Amino acid sequence: MGDHNISDKFWCDHGIAAQTMLLGARAMGLGGCMFGSINIKKLKEYLNIKEHLEPKLIVALGKPVEEIQIDELNEDGDIKYWRDEKGVHHVPKRKLTDIIIGSW
Incomplete structure (x- = not known):
């Protein structure tokens, strides 16, 4: 998530973080996928995410089937x-x- 209390310019840090999470998960035998096309408003409401935080990507992790x-x-x-x-x-x-x- 981007934290607007820190900055309003997130650049590509969220992509780098997500890729690192996915590589780490793969090294542990897990699979995953990142999603960038998300309904931020609905997600924030559903998860009760504070106003100053902005979801940038969703990372789904699990055991590959x-x-x-x-x-x-x-x-x-x-x-x-x-x-x-x-x-x-x-x-x-x-x-x-x-x-x-x-x-x-």
């Missing part, structure tokens, strides 16, 4: 996730050499 496989993006560029006949969740991603500039 499915197998996920990262696949290299096909030449057609299709990024749609899909499940195979065994229920494995396939997630197409671009190669690192395609997204990191100047390091190869």
